[in-house]
Amino acid sequence: MKYEQDLTNAAEHQKELEDFLQKVVKKKPKNLDDKFQTAHENAFNQIDCLECGNCCKTTSPIFRDIDVKRIAKKMKRSTREFENEYLRRDEDGDLVLKSSPCTFLNEDNTCSIYDMRPQACREYPHTDRKRVVQVMNLTKKNMLICPAVSKIVFEVKKDLF
Numbered sequence: 001m002k003y004e005q006d007l008t009n010a011a012e013h014q015k016e017l018e019d020f021l022q023k024v025v026k027k028k029p030k031n032l033d034d035k036f037q038t039a040h041e042n043a044f045n046q047i048d049c050l051e052c053g054n055c056c057k058t059t060s061p062i063f064r065d066i067d068v069k070r071i072a073k074k075m076k077r078s079t080r081e082f083e084n085e086y087l088r089r090d091e092d093g094d095l096v097l098k099s100s101p102c103t104f105l106n107e108d109n110t111c112s113i114y115d116m117r118p119q120a121c122r123e124y125p126h127t128d129r130k131r132v133v134q135v136m137n138l139t140k141k142n143m144l145i146c147p148a149v150s151k152i153v154f155e156v157k158k159d160l161f
Contacts, residue, residue, distance in 0.1 A: 002051050003147035010143045010150035017143060020157045021136045029160060033132050039155040040128040043148040053101075053109035055146055060097035061120030063087055068095065074116050125149045 010017060024032065049055075063071075065079075072082035086103055087095045097103060104112045111117055125146045126135045142149040 003047060003054075006147035006150045007054070007144060010153070013154075014144065017153050017157065018140055020161065021140055021153065023161070024156075025133055025136050028133055032156075032160075033130055035156045035159055036127050036132045036152065039152040039159070040148075042155060043127075043151040046151070047148045049148075050109045052147060053105060055124055055142075056105040056109070056111070057101040058145055060100065060102065061118045061124070063095040063097075063118050063120075067118040067120075071113060071116050071118070074113070125152075127152050 029035070068079050068082055068087070072079045075082065077085075083095065086098060088098045090096045102111075104117075106112055111121070123129065125142045125148060126132075126138055127142075127149060129135070132139075139149060139153065143153045144150070
């Protein structure tokens with residue numbers, strides 16, 4: 001994978017980065033959202049998701065009821081048929097894909113349901129949102145999956161402390 005070094009770097013510094021994110025949660029710097037937004041923009045100026053696709057290859061988004069209804073309708077299936085064919089309940093009771101990589105991931109890393117994809121996919125990797133401090137546990141996980149998140153965390157760490 002083209003961005004493997006970014007993920008390796010995050011894995012090698014995982015404890016240090018996790019400690020940093022924990023510190024962020026405790027201190028809640030006032031400019032945190034701005035720092036993440038800037039780092040997010042910088043990272044995605046360097047990274048092309050279609051050259052990576054690791055998120056779609058290794059994880060599953062949560063499918064909310066509204067996502068299931070919208071996608072099933074577009075696919076001309078009942079919600080029950082869609083759920084039975086593609087989804088399962090995880091240990092938290094959330095609807096997720098039955099398998100990885102994502103059933104809807106094409107060989108060229110494009111998404112066959114892109115226009116109707118779940119909200120979790122639309123918002124991934126959740127680093128450009130308001131109140132980003134609320135998703136630091138998710139950011140810890142995503143920095144080992146998404147090379148952009150690893151770049152973002154390193155940049156914010158360098159910038160903040």
